[in-house]
Amino acid sequence: MAGTLAEKVWEAHLVRQGADGAPDLLYIDLHLVHEVTSPQAFEGLRLAGRPVRRPDLTIATEDHNTPTLDIDLPIADLTSRTQIDTLRNNAAEFGVRIHSLGDADQGIVHQVGPQLGLTMPGLTVVCGDSHTSTHGAFGALAFGIGTSEVEHVLATQTLPLAPFKTMAITVDGELPPGATSKDIILAIIAKIGTGGGQGYVLEYRGEAIRRLSMEARMTICNMSIEAGARAGMIAPDETTFDYLKGRPHAPEGEDWDTAVEYWKTLRSDDDAVFDEEVVLRASDLEPFVTWGTNPGQGLPLSANVPVPAEIADEGERVSAERALEYMGLEAGMPLRDVTVDTVFIGSCTNGRIEDLRSVAKVLRGRTKAEDVRVLVVPASARVRLQAETEGLDVIFKEFGAEWRNAGCSMCLGMNPDQLAPGERAASTSNRNFEGRQGKGGRTHLVSPLVAAATAIRGTLSSLSDLDLEGDVDLTTFDGTPLAPLTAPSFV
Amino acid sequence: MEKITTHTGVGVPLRRSNVDTDQIIPAVYLKRVTRTGFEDALFAAWRSDPSFVLNQEAYSAGSVLVAGPDFGTGSSREHAVWALKDYGFRVVLASRFADIFRGNSGKQGLVAGMVAQEDIELLWKILEAKPGTEVTVDLETRTVHADDVTVPFQIDEYTRWRLMEGLDDIGLTLQNEADITAFEEKRAAWRPKTLPAKHLPKVDIEPARPVS
Ligand code: SF4
Numbered sequence: 001m002a003g004t005l006a007e008k009v010w011e012a013h014l015v016r017q018g019a020d021g022a023p024d025l026l027y028i029d030l031h032l033v034h035e036v037t038s039p040q041a042f043e044g045l046r047l048a049g050r051p052v053r054r055p056d057l058t059i060a061t062e063d064h065n066t067p068t069l070d071i072d073l074p075i076a077d078l079t080s081r082t083q084i085d086t087l088r089n090n091a092a093e094f095g096v097r098i099h100s101l102g103d104a105d106q107g108i109v110h111q112v113g114p115q116l117g118l119t120m121p122g123l124t125v126v127c128g129d130s131h132t133s134t135h136g137a138f139g140a141l142a143f144g145i146g147t148s149e150v151e152h153v154l155a156t157q158t159l160p161l162a163p164f165k166t167m168a169i170t171v172d173g174e175l176p177p178g179a180t181s182k183d184i185i186l187a188i189i190a191k192i193g194t195g196g197g198q199g200y201v202l203e204y205r206g207e208a209i210r211r212l213s214m215e216a217r218m219t220i221c222n223m224s225i226e227a228g229a230r231a232g233m234i235a236p237d238e239t240t241f242d243y244l245k246g247r248p249h250a251p252e253g254e255d256w257d258t259a260v261e262y263w264k265t266l267r268s269d270d271d272a273v274f275d276e277e278v279v280l281r282a283s284d285l286e287p288f289v290t291w292g293t294n295p296g297q298g299l300p301l302s303a304n305v306p307v308p309a310e311i312a313d314e315g316e317r318v319s320a321e322r323a324l325e326y327m328g329l330e331a332g333m334p335l336r337d338v339t340v341d342t343v344f345i346g347s348c349t350n351g352r353i354e355d356l357r358s359v360a361k362v363l364r365g366r367t368k369a370e371d372v373r374v375l376v377v378p379a380s381a382r383v384r385l386q387a388e389t390e391g392l393d394v395i396f397k398e399f400g401a402e403w404r405n406a407g408c409s410m411c412l413g414m415n416p417d418q419l420a421p422g423e424r425a426a427s428t429s430n431r432n433f434e435g436r437q438g439k440g441g442r443t444h445l446v447s448p449l450v451a452a453a454t455a456i457r458g459t460l461s462s463l464s465d466l467d468l469e470g471d472v473d474l475t476t477f478d479g480t481p482l483a484p485l486t487a488p489s490f491v
Numbered sequence: 492m493e494k495i496t497t498h499t500g501v502g503v504p505l506r507r508s509n510v511d512t513d514q515i516i517p518a519v520y521l522k523r524v525t526r527t528g529f530e531d532a533l534f535a536a537w538r539s540d541p542s543f544v545l546n547q548e549a550y551s552a553g554s555v556l557v558a559g560p561d562f563g564t565g566s567s568r569e570h571a572v573w574a575l576k577d578y579g580f581r582v583v584l585a586s587r588f589a590d591i592f593r594g595n596s597g598k599q600g601l602v603a604g605m606v607a608q609e610d611i612e613l614l615w616k617i618l619e620a621k622p623g624t625e626v627t628v629d630l631e632t633r634t635v636h637a638d639d640v641t642v643p644f645q646i647d648e649y650t651r652w653r654l655m656e657g658l659d660d661i662g663l664t665l666q667n668e669a670d671i672t673a674f675e676e677k678r679a680a681w682r683p684k685t686l687p688a689k690h691l692p693k694v695d696i697e698p699a700r701p702v703s
Contacts, residue, residue, distance in 0.1 A: 015674045016667055021648035025667060027674050029682055037568065039524035050661070056686040065522065072698045079522035086524045097685050104694045118683045130567040130591060146569035146595035148660065156664045158671055162647065194509065195561045199590055228564060230590055248689035251681035259681035294509060294564075315508055315560075381696050404699045412518050433513040433565060435536060 002269040004166045005235050006201040009141040009266070013124050015158055023160040029123035029140075031153050032109045033060040033096065035087040036414070037128030041151035042090040052094040054157045059118065060091050060098040063108045064414045068377055068404035071101050080415065094154075107380020107406040110134040110222065110348040114214070115382050117247025121236035121263040126153055131348050131430065132231075133224040137217035138244075139236035139266045141201070144225065164230050165199050167276040168268070170206040173283040178463040180358075181216035182350060182428070182447035184208065184280070185223040186288035186298045192278060194296040197229030200276065203268060204234050208282035214243040215354035222349045223430050226295040235267040287462040289335055290432045290445040292323035297432075299335065301450065301462050307331040326434055327442050328422065335460050338444065342425040343455040344437070345448060346377030346404075347411035350428035353386050355448040360392040362452035362463065368400035369458030375417065376401050377409040401455070413438045426454040492600045494657035495630065498581045500554030502626035502637055503544055504618040508559035512592065515563065515571040529574040545578075549622030557614045557626075558585040563592025563603075572599045582628045584635060584644060586611055597650035598660060602628060604644035606635060613640055630655055 003011070016025040031054075038060070045052070052058060065080035075081040084101070091098035099105040105112060110131055113119040121139035126132060128150040135142035145159070153159055171184055189196075202224050209217070217234050224232030241260055244250045251259045268274075290298040291305050297320070299306070308324065308331060311317040324331060329338065345351070345359055356378065368374055376396045378384040384406055387393055393403045410417040411429040419425055419441025428451050432443035444460060453461035520532035537543045544550050556575065562585040563571060572595045575583065581601065586608040588596075596603040606614070617638045618624055627636040628644070630651055635642050646654075653660070664671075 016670050018649075021652075023649055025664060025670070027671070027678075030685075036521050040526040040569075043524075043526060048661070056684045059685040069699050069701050071696070077522075083522050083524055097688050102696055102698075104696060105690065106696075116689075118685060120681075120683060123682065128567065128569075130565070144567040144591060146567055146572070146591060146598065148569060148595060148598035152661050152664065155661045156668075156671060157675075158664055160660065160664060162649070194564060195587060195589075198587070228561075228589060248691060249683045249685070251683075255681040258679070262679070262681075294511070319509065382691070384696070385694055402699075402702050405696065414518050414522065431513075431565065433511055435517055436513055439517075439536070 002271045002273070004268040004272045004274060005139060005203055005233050005266055006141060006164065006166050009122055009124065010163065012122065023162045025158050026124060026161050028126050028153050028157055028159060029057060030113065030118055030125045031058045032113055032125065032127035032132070033058060033150070034063050034109045034127070034129060035083045036064045037147050038090065038150055039083065039086045040147050041128070041154055042094065044151040045094070045154055050155045052096060052154045055095040057157060058096050058154070060087060060096050061106055061109050061112045062087060062101050064408045064412065066101050066407040067415050068407055068409050068417055071405045104381050104385060107382065108348045108351065108408055111352060111379035111383065114138070114218065115247070115380060117244055117250035120244060120259070121240060122266050126159065130225045131222050133229070134218050134222040134348055136221040136224065136231050136233040137214060138240055139233060139263065141231060141233065143231040164201045165275040167197065167200040167202050167278065168274040169202050169204050169278045169280065171204065171208040171280045171282050172206045173208055173281050174211070175208055175282045175285060178449060179285045179287055180447040180449055181212050181219045183285050183288045184282065185220045186290065186295070186445065187285055188280060189223065189227045189296050190288070190298040191280070192227055194226060194294050195228045197224060197227035200229045202227065202229045202232045204232060209234060210237065213354055214239060215352040218352065219349050223295065226430055236263045287447060287450045289450060289460055291327065291329060291335060292320065293326055293432055293434050295430065295432060295445060297323055298445065301335055301460060303335055305329045305331055305333050305335060338460045339424070339458055340372060340426045340444070340454055340460065341423045342419060343372060343374045343451050344410045344425055344427040344429065345375065345451050346379065346409050347429035348379060349430040350448045351377060351379030351383065353383050355428065356383065356387045356392050357390070359448045359452045360395045362449060362466070363399040363455065364395045366399060366456050368455055372455055372458050374399070374401035374455045375404060375410060377404045378406045381406045410437050412436060426451050426460060492657045492659055495581065495600060495602065495654050497627060497629045497631070498554070498602065499625050499627040500581065501550060501552055501623055502555045502557055502614065502618045503550045503553035504615040505544060505556055505558040506615060509561045509564060510558055511565035512563055512568050512571040513565055516568065516574040521568060521570055526573065527577060529570060530577040533574040533578045547622065552579065554579050555582045555584065555626040555628060556580050557611060557618060558583060559611070560585060560587045560608060562588050564589040567591045569595045569599070572596050572601050576601055584611065584614070597653065600654060602630065602646065602654060604628065604635065604646050606642060606644045610642035613642065
């Protein structure tokens, strides 16, 4: 029977088919754990006297609470320290592998899985974190779960699940220069809405997607959850295999060949039926920014802030009014006139090596706008090492940016990296909710390239606002891997 | 888990759509490592506003939240459900819920019932006209009753059954342990294992320092 990619992966993990309205029982290949959503799950195991069924399919890392400065000193915030200590103790007690602060494999959980080669096509991957959808970029069925489910997976390595619906999102054509995969996903969310993906697994396909690097694909799948979807997926191809080959946990020898042969079958059949289909033309896209307080409130940078009075739908109008008030924006003003205080480059959406490279290319030899604070936070310690090997850190520092240690950082402000009340940020992260980056903080979601241009000009800007010299090759910003490296590759 | 068949309690009209989990419980409260005691964190940012619905005497002891569409979007934090439960809510009604929130609710014994938006408006009117009105939610008949109005709600069969039986998910799954073991025996060799750990060369990480 013809099937979609998601259905194929689902079927390969059926432990038990649900009968009489009961959900299916699905086997979980890889369980990623971090300090925020796991303490109560381990506590639950302890209370029930249950062990972790498969410590060898489980891995933990510290990311949400970790400071990005002075990581060799004790964590000043007591609750953050407690949460991290709790994770360390739980990992030791239950025999779970952990990558702690200061370890080269520490970092945001959605970077650590891929860089170690643990995330692969055809797996089921879960984590107590909604952005687990990131791993779908490899053709894995990957989704966020709640703490009860974390406990369930720890205890049984399975999850009872009702099948998802499937939606195909085809992005045809080629991205214009200066537009990136972040703009693709922001445009998709603006189109289908923050609830548009509810109950669905989104499968991204089409020429524009095929041309993207793994990093750029991860950006897209990462934000599937912002459209309300459970997961996002991209069928694996040579780009995927090249990324995985030689990574520490990637299959080797005969196993590699068997795996690749299987992975090549992981695509939606031509006659597969999706519950919903959406088509987008990449060539129509331009850099996107959000103006409101949910990721669906986004517009091309060349647009003006919406005028609520002109919005017909009452719910949307009220929500736009509220958003503008919170964001301190005037209706109808050009988005390009919005001045920012902070530029944050990082997170599991855009804190990867490709992102840092493209930002460095723009910043090199330029100077930061006065009074703008620029934070560059690599997604993992390996990404940081890689960037330093390539000399990117020097470019950032000369530009006037702060070069930090790895973690979630200002993406959600659980560590000291926060916005002050009323402070405005251009952020490469994924959520612009009220107070997300600090109480009263205002967030505009942007691509790394827009973040870079904004750091130079101090107002929301794209590359086209810069006087780019000939040495900045725009064609390498479409997400395809940048020039081959002379430096050893870690990530 | 406590069995729940019907619940009666004060209804609280929350006239907002897209209430995301950051609003239900801001991230700063996620640092706690306990499973209870989150009542103070619920809607923390809004609670400082005296006009916020829960700050009004008549609603403050509410246990049935009637909210706008797309409740519980955003982060998967289960703390959102704990906070609602710790505050005293047993039921949330909305026309649409975020999937993860709905899943988390079912597991924690919080009823997340889907009610058509026009019926939500009806309930809002009643609850606002007569603050303190009790709402009865009946899982048996899948109905919500307030004042002289009875409207249906939807909830998936399996969650309803588990709520009514008060069944723990893990216990249920472990009844099928033989199936899990059989599945594990067939797993392909290429599928990754986190242990024994394989690493790239060990490298020391330099701590970043504040820029003065
Ligand atoms: S970087 Fe942000 S979105 Fe990603 S895991 Fe961390 S907090 Fe969540």
